[in-house]
Amino acid sequence: MNLKEKKKPLLICAFIFLLLYIFAAAIPMGDDMYFMPVWIANTEPSESGFFTESIERAEEPDYSKDIPVPSNLFESTDAKPFILGNRFGYFTSAGKVLSSFKIYHRISASENAWTMYPENAQKARVYKPSGEILTEITEPGFVHIDDDRIFLFGPGGNVVCQYDNSGKKLWQYLHTAPITAFQSSPAGAIIGFSDGRLVYIKSTGDVFFEFYPGGSNYQLILGAAISENGKLAAAVCGIDAQRVILIRLEEDQYKIIHHSYLDAPLRRQVFVDFDKEGKIAVFETDKGIGMIDCKNLKTAIIPAKGEIVSVGITPYRNIMLLLNQEEKDCSLSAFEQPIQKIGSVQFKANNVYLSQSGKEIYLGVDSKIAKIDIRGLK
Numbered sequence: 001m002n003l004k005e006k007k008k009p010l011l012i013c014a015f016i017f018l019l020l021y022i023f024a025a026a027i028p029m030g031d032d033m034y035f036m037p038v039w040i041a042n043t044e045p046s047e048s049g050f051f052t053e054s055i056e057r058a059e060e061p062d063y064s065k066d067i068p069v070p071s072n073l074f075e076s077t078d079a080k081p082f083i084l085g086n087r088f089g090y091f092t093s094a095g096k097v098l099s100s101f102k103i104y105h106r107i108s109a110s111e112n113a114w115t116m117y118p119e120n121a122q123k124a125r126v127y128k129p130s131g132e133i134l135t136e137i138t139e140p141g142f143v144h145i146d147d148d149r150i151f152l153f154g155p156g157g158n159v160v161c162q163y164d165n166s167g168k169k170l171w172q173y174l175h176t177a178p179i180t181a182f183q184s185s186p187a188g189a190i191i192g193f194s195d196g197r198l199v200y201i202k203s204t205g206d207v208f209f210e211f212y213p214g215g216s217n218y219q220l221i222l223g224a225a226i227s228e229n230g231k232l233a234a235a236v237c238g239i240d241a242q243r244v245i246l247i248r249l250e251e252d253q254y255k256i257i258h259h260s261y262l263d264a265p266l267r268r269q270v271f272v273d274f275d276k277e278g279k280i281a282v283f284e285t286d287k288g289i290g291m292i293d294c295k296n297l298k299t300a301i302i303p304a305k306g307e308i309v310s311v312g313i314t315p316y317r318n319i320m321l322l323l324n325q326e327e328k329d330c331s332l333s334a335f336e337q338p339i340q341k342i343g344s345v346q347f348k349a350n351n352v353y354l355s356q357s358g359k360e361i362y363l364g365v366d367s368k369i370a371k372i373d374i375r376g377l378k
Contacts, residue, residue, distance in 0.1 A: 192221025
């Protein structure tokens, strides 16, 4: 379907929703596509009571005991993580906040597990959403959790390891230069380094490729991603000149099948990701949001300010949402695949959160999380 002519109803609906996210008002829009607010949840403690407790400030977390979360709150496996400012916890798709912690340490979380660690962590416990201990990583470094995958970035910033749920090390990759980009999917992990090396390690632990994309006077990988099925990879690389590349992976071969030079190079780590089906690669540029149509091999830059906070990697009927932020200025945009912006709305917030699972959208704004559905599509 082509939603270009329906841009105005979408904009109005999105704007009304953001005004009414405190009041949870339903907004029918006839036969056109519209957002339907379903519920609003407050992540701050309240008298009605969900579990909340500060994770105390300390040089090292207290490893002598589990995080005391009441187990009866987690009988359901439906637990979705949120991080909004200095508050972290889990909620359900029905709008029940299961836990909410005030945090002072770094947090990494997914629907399967979470961990916290201070700046100079010597070890880290990994917890289930319920607060029960899942495993312990006994080596120093920063633990990163992505879905059901556990990674450790070691001291020096030039080594990364993957662990299983028992704490067993599955593989390790060490290089002489610091890691500047990292992303994983069920297919494996892609790693970029400050000297321009790009590496893809399959879920088996085997190195599929390691090479230098080149094309710039100063080689550097600023962001990288691997598709869900491991058939495509993307990276933003180099300074003077900077370009985005798309790589196709087949059997034991790989090839750069598309690239595009970027007008104004960024000199920081950048967001790069694929949608779940590998149709679109999304990346940051100095001019706005970059998108690659992975089928037709076309790149488009959509003007926008700020950094990408999150992308709805599981679109509904080709409708994908994207949230970006510059200081307190936030923008929620909707795109129809392959690459067509159909609406956006701007609002103010200190902390924001976005997760999209098909037509179900979870939007966090400061202390509140709302569920909204995409409806009206024929």
